[in-house]
Amino acid sequence: MEREQKNIQDKLDEAKHQFIGTIAQNMGLYGVSDTNGRLYGTVLFAKRPMTLDDMSTALGMSKMSMSTGIRALMEADMVERVWEKGVRKDLYQPNDDWYQSFASAFVNRWREAADNNQKAARQAKKDFETFLKEADEPYLIEVLQHDLEKINYALGYYEWLDEVIRIFESGEIFTMVPPK
Amino acid sequence: MEREQKNIQDKLDEAKHQFIGTIAQNMGLYGVSDTNGRLYGTVLFAKRPMTLDDMSTALGMSKMSMSTGIRALMEADMVERVWEKGVRKDLYQPNDDWYQSFASAFVNRWREAADNNQKAARQAKKDFETFLKEADEPYLIEVLQHDLEKINYALGYYEWLDEVIRIFESGEIFTMVPPK
DNA sequence: TTATTCATAAAGTATATACTGTACATAAAT
DNA sequence: ATTTATGTACAGTATATACTTTATGAATAA
Structure with missing residues (x-):
């Protein structure tokens, strides 16, 4: 035994x-x-x-x-x-508390990156717009408009991402998907 | 010029x-x-x-x-x-499509891990329960009950995580937080 | 068919990361 | 005050990763 x-x-x-x-x-x-x-x-x-x-x-x-x-x-x-x-x-x-750990891991990873990217995109947009005012060569203007489109798209995305992160950050996710 | x-x-x-x-x-x-x-x-x-x-x-x-x-x-x-x-x-x-890329990146990373962990936890639970039936030494029984608690907690968490991943996988996230 | 251009495989090198053993600083115990 | 125990910094080593150069196979062009 x-x-x-x-x-x-x-x-x-x-x-x-x-x-x-x-x-x-x-x-x-x-x-x-x-x-x-x-x-x-x-x-x-x-x-x-x-x-x-x-x-x-x-x-x-x-x-x-x-x-x-x-x-x-x-x-x-x-x-x-x-x-x-x-x-x-x-x-x-x-x-x-694995639920909290998950949320923290997610937020910690994405929050800083999202903020940095958003900041960089805002700066780029400002720069591009300044250049656009100064430019008068058609090709360059075309390029700048193309680039601005990309940046505006990026800015929209970062806003969205920010909101997604906020849901985890605030704990709102736990009302949307309740812990078992 | x-x-x-x-x-x-x-x-x-x-x-x-x-x-x-x-x-x-x-x-x-x-x-x-x-x-x-x-x-x-x-x-x-x-x-x-x-x-x-x-x-x-x-x-x-x-x-x-x-x-x-x-x-x-x-x-x-x-x-x-x-x-x-x-x-x-x-x-x-x-x-x-950065929105889709984000969702894919998230899902790809977590889906497999969550499934593996869930599977491992189910197996562990089964094992532990078998051992518990066989055991009759008090100390061992106590340990087994402690371990089972942990596993049950883990299983609950994996269910929750599964649901969170599903929200991104199905695209439901895009109705919860609409793209800009 | 032969020659050329292209993408990728293989091997080698440099850099970064993870782990260990030793040594040290701090704090408790005598 | 002295000794002992405990956690961590540091340096060295081994392993993994990222990149380059050279070589090869496949596909198009001549």
Whole structure:
């Protein structure tokens, strides 16, 4: 019987390992590397908050990697540091609001890019319009009009994108598609 | 006057270069590398469809890079090959439905990941439940229940994510947030 | 058929990224 | 005050990625 329980334990570890491997593989979408994904999975299934040394032995990797990895996960708000009486080492546990993590990952990635692009497009539009006033060679004028069309299209798109991002940013997405 | 027009042309090129640089920088979000982003920008503003040689001289990079770059952009549906009578070389022009590109980029990235994760979670749940039936050591049972909670949470999340992706996939997003 | 032009494959090189081991600074424990 | 434990900076190494040059195969033109 002892033997059999041991087998279950092994099989459980194997099943968890499998699952963690899969989600880690896809965690690049959240801006988290493969290895840090496995790190997150390990912390996620731990029954208790883990220390860097725990993680190091669990994954068979250097403590330094755990240190930098956990920092990345903290910045992505995927783990949090907790304090426990009498424990000197830093302890980490999963911050497992995946819905919020998704929204944050999405917004963080797109917000800055969208803003930069919009700003650049506005500047380009201003420039092009100035050039158009100065130009009098037909070919150049034609080119400028063509370019302005492109820019105006881009500006419309950025407005739209801005609105889409805002839906995730404000949490409005959670009323449109309610969490389960 | 000729001199002045030349100046405008230069300034225009500079302004375009600036804009292209900015959008290229952020195009990583679409799964497109920096350089391929500039390549797209170049094709976008070209007055006529471009050949690989055109691009090569425009960007000062090897033709081979243009070849692989343009293939990546084709796969991302950002450029298309066009045919012109009497022209032997392949010609490419921008496929500039940015709204659709955004939706595709989003869906392509998340759909497969979400499906994989969901599948893995279902499998894990099945495994865990089997183990739970077999187990009779209290500690092990406790661990299994803890793990099952995590998995059930994950499954709920994947359902939600699936629905979010579906909104972009089906184009429903365009009625929720109409293009400008 | 032969010659030429074009796109791409293969191999090589340079640059960036991820990980490790060692060493150090900080803070708790004695 | 001294020692010990803990997290992180730094430097070095290995692996992956991006780009170029050279070579090859396919298709058109002569």
